[in-house]
Amino acid sequence: MAELRKDPLLERWVLIAEERAEKPQEFDDRPTVRRSGNCPFCEGSELETPNEVLALRKPGTMPDAPGWRVRVIPNKYPAVTIAGRGADEAVVNARSPEVPGYERQSALGVHEVIIESAVHVVRAGELSLAQTTDVLNVYRARLLALRAESNLRYVQIFRNVGEAAGASIEHLHSQLIGLPVVPTLIIDEVSAALAQFQKLGNCAFCELFDGELAAVSRIVEVTDRFVLFCPYASRFPYEMCLAPRKHAADFDSADDATLAEAAALMRRGLARLEQVCENAAYNCVLHTAPLESRACGHYHWHWEILPRIVKAAGFEWGTGVHINPVSPERAAATLRAAAVAL
Amino acid sequence: MAELRKDPLLERWVLIAEERAEKPQEFDDRPTVRRSGNCPFCEGSELETPNEVLALRKPGTMPDAPGWRVRVIPNKYPAVTIAGRGADEAVVNARSPEVPGYERQSALGVHEVIIESAVHVVRAGELSLAQTTDVLNVYRARLLALRAESNLRYVQIFRNVGEAAGASIEHLHSQLIGLPVVPTLIIDEVSAALAQFQKLGNCAFCELFDGELAAVSRIVEVTDRFVLFCPYASRFPYEMCLAPRKHAADFDSADDATLAEAAALMRRGLARLEQVCENAAYNCVLHTAPLESRACGHYHWHWEILPRIVKAAGFEWGTGVHINPVSPERAAATLRAAAVAL
Numbered sequence: 001m002a003e004l005r006k007d008p009l010l011e012r013w014v015l016i017a018e019e020r021a022e023k024p025q026e027f028d029d030r031p032t033v034r035r036s037g038n039c040p041f042c043e044g045s046e047l048e049t050p051n052e053v054l055a056l057r058k059p060g061t062m063p064d065a066p067g068w069r070v071r072v073i074p075n076k077y078p079a080v081t082i083a084g085r086g087a088d089e090a091v092v093n094a095r096s097p098e099v100p101g102y103e104r105q106s107a108l109g110v111h112e113v114i115i116e117s118a119v120h121v122v123r124a125g126e127l128s129l130a131q132t133t134d135v136l137n138v139y140r141a142r143l144l145a146l147r148a149e150s151n152l153r154y155v156q157i158f159r160n161v162g163e164a165a166g167a168s169i170e171h172l173h174s175q176l177i178g179l180p181v182v183p184t185l186i187i188d189e190v191s192a193a194l195a196q197f198q199k200l201g202n203c204a205f206c207e208l209f210d211g212e213l214a215a216v217s218r219i220v221e222v223t224d225r226f227v228l229f230c231p232y233a234s235r236f237p238y239e240m241c242l243a244p245r246k247h248a249a250d251f252d253s254a255d256d257a258t259l260a261e262a263a264a265l266m267r268r269g270l271a272r273l274e275q276v277c278e279n280a281a282y283n284c285v286l287h288t289a290p291l292e293s294r295a296c297g298h299y300h301w302h303w304e305i306l307p308r309i310v311k312a313a314g315f316e317w318g319t320g321v322h323i324n325p326v327s328p329e330r331a332a333a334t335l336r337a338a339a340v341a342l
Numbered sequence: 343m344a345e346l347r348k349d350p351l352l353e354r355w356v357l358i359a360e361e362r363a364e365k366p367q368e369f370d371d372r373p374t375v376r377r378s379g380n381c382p383f384c385e386g387s388e389l390e391t392p393n394e395v396l397a398l399r400k401p402g403t404m405p406d407a408p409g410w411r412v413r414v415i416p417n418k419y420p421a422v423t424i425a426g427r428g429a430d431e432a433v434v435n436a437r438s439p440e441v442p443g444y445e446r447q448s449a450l451g452v453h454e455v456i457i458e459s460a461v462h463v464v465r466a467g468e469l470s471l472a473q474t475t476d477v478l479n480v481y482r483a484r485l486l487a488l489r490a491e492s493n494l495r496y497v498q499i500f501r502n503v504g505e506a507a508g509a510s511i512e513h514l515h516s517q518l519i520g521l522p523v524v525p526t527l528i529i530d531e532v533s534a535a536l537a538q539f540q541k542l543g544n545c546a547f548c549e550l551f552d553g554e555l556a557a558v559s560r561i562v563e564v565t566d567r568f569v570l571f572c573p574y575a576s577r578f579p580y581e582m583c584l585a586p587r588k589h590a591a592d593f594d595s596a597d598d599a600t601l602a603e604a605a606a607l608m609r610r611g612l613a614r615l616e617q618v619c620e621n622a623a624y625n626c627v628l629h630t631a632p633l634e635s636r637a638c639g640h641y642h643w644h645w646e647i648l649p650r651i652v653k654a655a656g657f658e659w660g661t662g663v664h665i666n667p668v669s670p671e672r673a674a675a676t677l678r679a680a681a682v683a684l
Contacts, residue, residue: 003669007575009534009546010527013663014575020667079657079665099553101546102574158656166655177657185352185662192351204351204443211441232444233349233356285660306659313508314500315421315519317648318627320527321355323421325362327345 002081002107004181012184015107017079041171043068043118050074053112054141056134069131070138071115072176079177080109083151108151110178114138121172123279124161124270132263135174139286140259142176143252147291152178154186154290157251162281165308174284182290190290190299197298205300206247213245218332220272225258226265230328230335236306237326238276238335240269243302249289251301266303268340273307275338281308344423344449346523354526357449359421383513385410385460392416395454396483398476411473412480413457414518421519422451425493450493452520456480463514465621466503466612474605477516481628482601484518485594489633494520496528496632499593504623507650516626524632532632532641539640547642548589555587560674562614567600568607572670572677578648579668580618580677582611585644591631593643608645610682615649617680623650 002017040048046064054072061067074082116135117127127135139157146155159174160167182190196204212218212229220228220240228242242265248254254262266284273280283306289299316322344359382390388406396414403409416424458477459469469477481499488497501516502509524532538546554560554571562570562582570584584607590596596604608626615622625648631641658664 004663005575007573008550009531011534012575012577014577015663015665016576016669017665017667018669018672020665099550099557099574101550101553154661156657156660158660160655164653166653166658175657179661179663183661183663185660189351192353208350208441208443211443215441231349232441233347233354234358235354235356283656283659285656287660304660306656311506311508312654313502314625314627314648315498315517316508317625318498318500318527318629318646319496319521319525321346321357321521321525323357323359323362325359327358327360330360 002079004105004107004179006103008101008103010184013181015079017107019081020077020079039120039169039171041113041115041169041173042120046071049113050076054138054145056138066118068118070134071118072138072142073113073115075111075113075175078111080107080111080179082110083108083149105180108180110146110149110152110155110176112142112176114142114157114174114176116172116174122161122170123274124159124172124267124284125274127172127267129260129264129267132267133260136259136263136266137256139174139176140252140254143250143288146176146178147252147294149178151180152291154179154182155288156183157286157288159284160281161283162279162308164281164311165283165306167281186287186290189287190293193298193300203247203298203300205243205302209243209245209300217329220269220332220335221265223261223265225261228265228269230332232328234324234328234331235322237309237324238273238280238307238331239324239328240273240305240335241302242266242269242305243300247297248301249296249299250294251286251288253295254301262303266305269305269335271340272335272338273305275340276334277307277309282306283308344421346447346449346521348445350443350445352526355523357421359449361423362419362421381462381511381513383455383457383511383515384462388413391455392418396480396487398480408460410460412476413460414480414484415455415457417453417455417517420453422449422453422521424452425450425491447522450522452488452491452494452497452518454484454518456484456516456518458514458516464503464512465616466501466514466609466626467616469514469609471602471606471609474609475602478601478605478608479598481516481518482594482596485592485630488518488520489594489636491520493522494633496521496524497630498525499628499630501626502623503625504621504650506623506653507625507648509623528629528632531629532635535640535642545589545640545642547585547644551585551587551642559671562611562674562677563607565603565607567603570607570611572674574670576666576668576670576673577664579651579666580615580622580649580673581666581670582615582647582677583644584608584611584647585642589639590643591638591641592636593628593630595637596643604645608647611647611677613682614677614680615647617682618676619649619651624648625650 055068058067155178193204218230285304288301397410400409497520535546627646630643
């Protein structure tokens with residue numbers, strides 16, 4: 001059973017997931033990148049994957065058969081133990097039997113794959129606007145559905161594009177991991193925002209986004225509802241943050257028009273990145289309020305787009321301090337200047 | 343000038359170092375890996391590098407000429423601004439002029455490269471015990487010398503082996519970055535240890551190492567003075583921690599016999615890793631007390647050995663939670679079973 005363990009000093013959770021080691025390439029975290037032709041994520045290969053959880057499909061088509069646009073399946077090599085399978089052995093908040101101060105608990109949760117296209121595409125820029133909007137709609141649908149799972153406290157949605165970003169199968173897909181704990185990084189962010197809210201009565205993120213809009217120098221693009229900018233303390237070259245300008249704690253509270261606008265801006269942002277660094281690997285990471293903080297006044301959902309063109313090395317792992325050779329001001333100027341016709 | 347910026351919510355420093363982007367490969371964090379033959383780190387290529395800061399050399403040989411065993415040079419593409427060069431423009435603890443809450447300061451510091459062998463070797467296992475001991479001696483000498491630099495608050499020593507670990511030039515080397523701030527990760531670790539010290543009167547690390555010795559299951563090897571084990575909340579498969587069993591806050595307080603024993607155990611630990619995962623990339627990271635906490639009762643120096651055989655992806659960057667497919671108990675059993683004749 002997958003286990004969450006907490007570092008006794010740093011209070012940092014890790015997921016010990018030995019089942020993951022049974023994947024085809026034992027010590028690579030993800031299965032082999034496969035070229036199209038024998039891709040398990042392409043339309044027509046539905047029986048190579050676990051049964052779908054959700055799909056956007058043509059009326060009249062059957063589950064786990066062709067006819068879909070976006071398809072959600074359980075991850076074949078989950079990083080967590082799926083609730084219901086062996087959940088009777090679950091341990092919650094236990095002390096380690098051996099060493100005082102060690103904490104662990106069973107990692108009961110969900111781990112799903114969101115296949116973003118029926119045809120074999122590799123880069124997000126190959127998706128049409130309608131497809132990109134479909135994908136965001138599916139994220140929202142899964143987040144809403146997972147609110148019913150009482151054991152979950154946080155759901156992380158992320159997308160790895162390119163091998164350097166930890167990509168698995170190259171066919172464009174996102175993943176979703178639901179956890180029975182709130183990750184320490186999210187707790188830190190939420191707590192800092194809550195402290196400001198309690199002190200000043202406003203959302204720290206709203207304030208920060210307003211500050212960026214006023215400062216201008218790190219803005220990549222602004223629309224009616226969204227701002228896309230390079231964060232002041234960017235860890236990665238060309239790192240971007242996409243956020244709604246109006247306060248909203250939960251991604252899954254966004255309406256259709258809001259999601260369509262987010263999709264359009266994300267698509268243009270990634271097209272800019274692609275133009276500046278061709279074939280750059282990157283991660284997209286959604287930050288949304290922990291499930292228990294729904295509709296709170298102090299958190300604000302946003303996407304982080306993290307290009308992976310510089311490798312984290314000993315310095316970064318030792319100190320937590322990233323070395324970024326491109327200032328966010330220069331990154332924003334370069335990304336703004338990129339011609340995108342979308 | 344290189345700049346330290348703090349994330350307004352997470353209080354996480356980043357180093358914005360635009361000079362780094364001028365390196366041969368603009369968007370790779372390190373220069374090209376070069377095969378031997380035209381290697382700037384080999385004996386005889388001394389004039390291709392900046393002037394040496396320190397070297398262990400044959401009596402009678404000249405600086406920046408052949409005859410050395412270990413050689414320390416300034417990094418040609420430093421991640422920090424070297425004190426003395428443009429230091430008059432330095433800014434300490436400034437608010438950003440644009441957005442309230444943003445903090446920055448000039449990243450005045452040192453960035454050095456420790457070339458670990460005069461002949462072209464690529465893996466730490468190719469060093470003799472005498473050479474490994476030389477390297478640890480040089481680390482100690484540089485730490486001791488840098489205590490005189492009043493602007494430094496933390497010195498991070500690290501070694502990147504293999505491209506997946508962020509290795510630069512393949513010729514075996516370590517690096518040292520001295521910073522005018524204590525990184526948040528180190529502050530968190532030191533603060534947690536200090537809290538336990540104040541509450542219970544003991545060193546949290548001493549307690550933890552004793553706990554590991556008693557539990558046995560995660561121990562790789564024990565010597566008179568050292569313990570080598572796989573941490574309970576290992577982030578990476580086959581992650582190891584090497585620590586002195588007797589309390590010691592500062593690496594540079596270790597005497598010759600202690601360093602020789604540390605070198606021998608580190609060498610055997612890396613040989614075990616090499617046997618379990620041939621050619622695995624890895625980082626070695628020294629954690630030692632911040633300069634201002636010298637000889638304190640609550641911190642305890644240790645090395646982290648971080649194999650980089652699984653890539654950090656969107657989930658890890660989004661949550662800070664690492665997925666580790668090899669439990670430390672299984673890792674320790676496998677590493678223990680590896681035959682090493684050293």
